[in-house]
Amino acid sequence: MAKHTLIAYVEDVPGVLNRVASLFRRRNFNIDSLTVGRTEQPGVSRLTVVVDATEAGARIVEANLYKLVNVLRVDDLTHKPSLFRELGLVKVRVTPETRAQVLQLTEVFRARVVDVDEATLVIEVTGTPEKVGKFELVLQPYGIVEIVRTGAVAMARGHELMSAAPPLVRTDVGADHHTDASGVSMSV
Amino acid sequence: MKLTGAEIIWECLQKEGVDVVFGYPGGAILPTYDAMTKYPKIHHVLVRHEQGATHMADGYARASGKVGVAIATSGPGATNMITGIATAMMDSSPIVCITGQVGSKAIGTDAFQETDVTGVSLPVTKHNYLVTRPGDIARAIREAFYIAKSGRPGPVLVDITKDAQQMTAEFDWEGAAPRLPGYRPSYHAPASEYERAAELINSAKRPLILAGQGILKSGTTDEVLKLAKDAGIPITTTLLGIGVIPASSPLNLGMMGMHGEAWVNQAIQQADLLIALGMRFDDRVTGNLKTYALNAKKIHVDIDPSEINKNVPVDIALIGDLREVLAVIAPQVKKAEHAEWWTTINAMRGDAAVRDIQSLPDNGHLYAAHVINDLWRLTQKRDTIVVTDVGQHQMWEAQYYRHDQPRSLITSGGLGTMGFALPAAIGAKFACPEKDVWVVCGDGGFQMTSCELATAEQEGIKVNVAIINNSFLGMVRQWQEFFYDKRYAATPMTGPDFVKLAEAYRLKGLRCNKRSDVKATVDSTLAAKGTVVIDFVVEKEDTVFPMVPAGADLDKMIRRPKQDVMLESGSDKDWEMPAAPVRPAANGQAKAAVKAPKAAKKPAAAVPSRGPKTTKSNRR
């Protein structure tokens, strides 16, 4: 199992998010994060989905996304040179003694303070999901009051266009996803 | 031309070539029913339950290959359709369901009979629409038909608000052409994959074709048979593949899977190449995936890429329309005989060919297998469609009724929906009025949708209903017998007097409880004008053999225990299955074929007479 980042371009019509979410739920795919936003093209939204899957599992997720009539295109960025970004807001407890330390960590992570009061700081951090996670970790000892993360968005590097054709399912990925027999449906 | 939304619905159905719809009215669909009177060319069949409407549309679609249409009102009407829609989804049957919805202003207010039908049906439809404006109706319906029948077919639901049905809009059929930029009904496998596939086929020593419903959908029976004949490859079918490859073809070994032929499952386990054509490695055909066909490379041909590597990892995937795939691959496949492989299979057949039917005691009792085999003998010369329900009778039908024509068996495979048979048969009869349509169902499943007898009566159509009445929910009882120490919890079942029930519906009812009466009963059923219900009172605790317990290895079958076998009576000669034709013509190995029936007289090797007591697999 590994994290796979898929970009799905979908028609911006009512219910489309529901269709994607329903697919992941009923096929038992593990979503790590899912973000949606507009694109440069009117009427087209862009979803970034991070799933926990084997290589073969990721292909099945991809094929299933393509089965949704409103899905225009799917790109798997996992093995392509790509940029991954996430934004987090962390509200952390500070005392006169710890304030300087927290500010220093903020500096190190190139994060910035966006709100201050006598007992807390709200810090905005952007970067790869790993970096945001790390930042959360180092602030934990000070007492995190609240945290919100957007989930990852991603974009391939470079100027080459992604192929618009859906890749055909690869079959050279081995048997690493073999379903446990105990998972087989057992109803009459 | 300005029309009301309701009129647009009928115009569209007419343009799509629909001649019959199955439906049930109600408040939210009333404008559409009112407009129906202006469209007499489309016949409306009033069902007795909306589930019946969807099964009828499904049966119509499966019998004809065209799109079936069902109509219902909002709320309970629509939710009643869900079972039928899910059934069509699992078996890739093209149906379009049109439902009324509360007025667009009332959506989200829990209005009377409001249900989020697009939400509820989302996971069991190929696609669905909520239409709130009359101007959007035509395109939604056109797209619905296109999506339902193209690619891997499936059900599409169009939910139309009452105000959209009432208001008017310009009806522009041309302008409503499908615009589906994200929809990919079909794919084309790259040439390199074809080369690799041909190489595998040409180098295989023990190849086997797994024939599924995709062959029916692509209409490639002849092409598959030719490939198999030229390359000397035996064929086995799935349940939904029955009839697609004629049972009488010497290349056809029979059905695979849980209740498949023992030698077929053994052949799968011994094969060095499986060529899966339009089938999806359902758990009912694979058994334990960890031990499934470990000796075999696998080539999977399917139109749906999401089926590849889903259950069984394959070596080569040829994604696309089977017709196209076969056209490309066939010329690359070399002629072969595989004489040794056929000899191996024939030897297994010799051992396993004791068909249950031959081992049943001829003690005057009526056995389901006899009824079904007799039915086949008595109807095989007529153009017959058999529609089965779900349970033991369904498996016996698959085993003992020999189907030589595609679309001559209609059954709920993927969802296993009890109550499917009678309404689906009514739908099939509307699709093929010139054919005989038989229902083979259990007393349990029949009681789920028996109300549709009234539909058959009102429509004046003839379907012949054979109830295999064992006073049990037989298949569940069988599981209890094997896996729950015969604790028959909630499986003994009573029913009405089915003869009187038929008569109450002004139909003919017959009862048969002796083997010697089967012929007369079937004859008088065929001679009768309208729908006939036959109560075949059969042995109560009979068992479907062989059986691969769910999740067990495919070749670990439970076989009929020795002590039940009473072959020596010798009175069953007439009822033997036809001598197994074993080899394709023109080979020197015909001996095995001649031998097989003899060997068949031996009882099946008695493997544990009971199933594993409790296995992990007993979890439901």
Ligand SMILES: Cc1ncc(C[n+]2csc(CCOP(=O)(O)OP(=O)(O)O)c2C)c(N)n1
């Ligand atoms: C709607 C539905 N409910 C429950 C089941 C589970 N089930 C499978 S077979 C079966 C028994 C069927 O009994 P009957 O219709 O009498 O046929 P038989 O097996 O006796 O031939 C049941 C309850 C099902 N398949 N479908």
